Amino acid sequence: xxxxxxxxxxxxxxxxxxxxxxxxxxxxxxxxxxxxxxxxxxxxxxxxxxxxxxxxxxxxxxxxxxxxxxxxxxxxxxxxxxxxxxxxxxxxxxxxxxxxxxxxxxxxxxxxxxxxxxxxxxxxxxxxxxxxxxxxxxxxxxxxxxxxxxxxxxxxxxxxxxxxxxxxxxxxxxxxxxxxxxxxxxxxxxxxxxxxxxxxxxxxxxxxxxxxxxxxxxxxxxxxxxxxxxxxxxxxxxxx
Amino acid sequence: xxxxxxxxxxxxxxxxxxxxxxxxxxxxxxxxxxxxxxxxxxxxxxxxxxxxxxxxxxxxxxxxxxxxxxxxxxxxxxxxxxxxxxxxxxxxxxxxxxxxxxxxxxxxxxxxxxxxxxxxxxxxxxxxxxxxxxxxxxxxxxxxxxxxxxxxxxxxxxxxxxxxxxxxxxxxxxxxxxxxxxxxxxxxxxxxxxxxxxxxxxxxxxxxxxxxxxxxxxxxxxxxxxxxxxxxxxxxxxxxxxxxxxxxxxxxxxx
Numbered sequence: 001x002x003x004x005x006x007x008x009x010x011x012x013x014x015x016x017x018x019x020x021x022x023x024x025x026x027x028x029x030x031x032x033x034x035x036x037x038x039x040x041x042x043x044x045x046x047x048x049x050x051x052x053x054x055x056x057x058x059x060x061x062x063x064x065x066x067x068x069x070x071x072x073x074x075x076x077x078x079x080x081x082x083x084x085x086x087x088x089x090x091x092x093x094x095x096x097x098x099x100x101x102x103x104x105x106x107x108x109x110x111x112x113x114x115x116x117x118x119x120x121x122x123x124x125x126x127x128x129x130x131x132x133x134x135x136x137x138x139x140x141x142x143x144x145x146x147x148x149x150x151x152x153x154x155x156x157x158x159x160x161x162x163x164x165x166x167x168x169x170x171x172x173x174x175x176x177x178x179x180x181x182x183x184x185x186x187x188x189x190x191x192x193x194x195x196x197x198x199x200x201x202x203x204x205x206x207x208x209x210x211x212x213x214x215x216x217x218x219x220x221x222x223x224x225x226x227x228x229x230x231x232x233x234x235x236x237x238x239x240x
Numbered sequence: 241x242x243x244x245x246x247x248x249x250x251x252x253x254x255x256x257x258x259x260x261x262x263x264x265x266x267x268x269x270x271x272x273x274x275x276x277x278x279x280x281x282x283x284x285x286x287x288x289x290x291x292x293x294x295x296x297x298x299x300x301x302x303x304x305x306x307x308x309x310x311x312x313x314x315x316x317x318x319x320x321x322x323x324x325x326x327x328x329x330x331x332x333x334x335x336x337x338x339x340x341x342x343x344x345x346x347x348x349x350x351x352x353x354x355x356x357x358x359x360x361x362x363x364x365x366x367x368x369x370x371x372x373x374x375x376x377x378x379x380x381x382x383x384x385x386x387x388x389x390x391x392x393x394x395x396x397x398x399x400x401x402x403x404x405x406x407x408x409x410x411x412x413x414x415x416x417x418x419x420x421x422x423x424x425x426x427x428x429x430x431x432x433x434x435x436x437x438x439x440x441x442x443x444x445x446x447x448x449x450x451x452x453x454x455x456x457x458x459x460x461x462x463x464x465x466x467x468x469x470x471x472x473x474x475x476x477x478x479x480x481x482x483x484x485x486x487x488x489x490x491x492x493x494x495x
Contacts, residue, residue: 054452074458082456088404089449094376094396101466106458111466134376136403154457 002030003065004158004186005051010059012046012210020046022210024059028186035197035218036190038207039232044190045085047207048160051188052080064157078107081156085163087143091135096127096146099135103154121153122146125179141172145179158186165193192233198222206231249302250374255474256300257372261381263475267482268369272362274486278493280354285493286361292485293364300372307371311363318359322352375399389462397450405443412438 010024020043028034036044049055051063053073061068063076081103084090093099100121104114122128125145135143144164151159164180165173177199180187191197197204197218204221206214208231214221221227228234250257256264271289278285297307325348370378379399383392412435451459 049452052456054455074460077456077458082453084449084453084456086449089446090453092397092400092450092453094379094399098376102454102459103457105464105466106460114466132376136400150457 003062004028004030004032005188006060006062006065007050008060008062010047010050010057010061012043012050012055012057020210021050021057024212026205026212026215028188031184031186032203033187033189033201035201035204036188036207037192037194037197037204037233039192042207042231043210044207045162046210048082048162048188048190051158051160052077052082054082078154079156080158080160081151081154083147083151083159083161083164085166087135087140087147090147090150091143094134095131096122096133096135096138097131099146100131100149100153103150107154117153117155121149124152124183125149139172140167141169141176144168144172144176148179152183156185158188159183160188160190162190163193164189165191165196194222194228194233206233208232249306249371252301252372254299254301254372255478256296256368258474259372259478260471260475261373261377262385263471263479264369264373265378265381265385267479268365270483270486271365274490275358275361275365278358278490280350280357282493285489286357288489288493289361290364292482292489293361293368296482297364297368300368302368302371307364307367310367310371311360314359314363315356318356322355325351325355401443401446404446405439408439408442409435 005026005028007024007026010021011019012021013019024047036047038044046055050057050061053061053068053076056068063079066072066076068076091099093102097118100118101114104117109117118131119128122130125148127142127145127149130138130142130146135146138146148159148161148164159180161180164176168176173193173196177196180189181200187201189197189201201218204214204216204218205212206221206227213231214224214227225234229236271293275286275289278289294304297304327348373381376396379392379396382395383389416431416435
């Protein structure tokens with residue numbers, strides 16, 4: 001199978017010396033949907049930031065077979081779309097239109113094309129007609145959808161989402177899961193919402209203390225309660 | 241959470257609202273320039289300036305009381321700065337208002353009046369500008385007027401995140417108030433100091449994350465934007481009418 005993402009021997013320490021990722025080796029096939037789960041502080045977000053070169057360290061990251069280097073950063077970022085956890089970080093423009101158009105404009109598309117991409121992306125997430133609204137006045141669920149639209153408008157081939165269901169009520173959560181499920185590209189989803197992972201991802205990777213401790217089909221990970229308990233993803237029976 | 245917005249009432253659809261933001265920016269700054277250059281003794285000129293602004297406010301369908309209330313917000317600031325001038329400026333003593341060892345001088349009072357009336361008129365025109373223009377359009381206008389893009393970007397981030405920060409402050413205050421049971425003044429001050437520090441750190445980290453989100457979408461240091469609306473005939477009419485009123489007042493009264 002053709003590989004969308006390949007990571008070899010990736011380790012990373014924060015500037016204060018704390019080790020965040022240790023010897024990560026990982027390959028994701030084209031079109032796969034992979035969950036990255038783990039307790040708080042396991043290094044999930046740090047790993048995601050390596051996928052489009054915002055963080056760099058020793059080890060190799062290959063995107064669609066091309067090693068990530070300084071000279072192809074722009075290309076990599078057009079291929080790997082990263083949706084941040086807090087939509088208030090992702091949406092920084094005065095209007096929804098400006099935010100969704102930010103990526104395509106930076107990609108250097110012509111005006112007509114930009115407008116087309118924006119309306120297409122907003123339609124995809126079911127938010128047509130929100131172009132002139134100010135992101136601050138939207139609900140969290142709406143902000144999350146717009147945040148995804150800001151990436152869809154760039155026509156990325158790999159979609160990376162950090163905690164898509166955090167802070168959402170059950171209805172908004174399931175609407176978002178349906179939306180993400182309908183997107184055709186390769187997807188990496190970081191979360192500890194096991195319900196969402198089960199519904200969305202065929203493969204699950206567990207990350208704990210910066211190490212990959214499990215990598216298997218989602219059903220077999222979810223049925224291994226002992227494994228989940230060991231890594232803070234399920235509570236032990238005596239606490240229930 | 242809802243806040244009173246800078247551009248409240250900017251959704252009204254009056255003639256003034258529909259003008260190109262550039263027209264409004266240019267006329268506003270022309271107005272301020274003329275007001276500031278008017279000699280303080282020409283009080284008729286100030287009355288006419290006020291009439292000019294008031295008629296534009298009426299045209300714009302803004303509630304006049306709202307404009308008036310907003311404009312009074314700056315008065316304490318201006319007064320605080322200028323209130324000492326009549327006491328400190330040497331000159332002919334105005335009457336017998338000898339308070340302790342200060343004398344109120346005529347020229348000092350004149351400066352006070354001059355600063356207050358000019359600040360207030362300028363404020364009125366700026367409120368008119370910001371209340372009839374959506375902030376996003378105002379930014380577009382400033383950018384088309386060749387304001388450096390870095391400054392436009394700073395303003396746009398300010399507008400986007402000021403509400404996020406205010407929310408954060410409100411949440412912190414609520415968390416403090418739910419756990420605080422009085423205590424000494426110094427203790428309370430210390431708490432406020434800690435909150436300010438926390439707010440700074442959070443904003444700093446948010447800045448890093450926002451930058452990450454920009455870089456992830458291909459940001460490389462320059463902002464690029466799409467082109468936007470063009471001048472219409474209405475803009476020309478308004479600009480010509482407003483500026484000639486200004487010029488008329490200027491020539492007949494000042495000179």
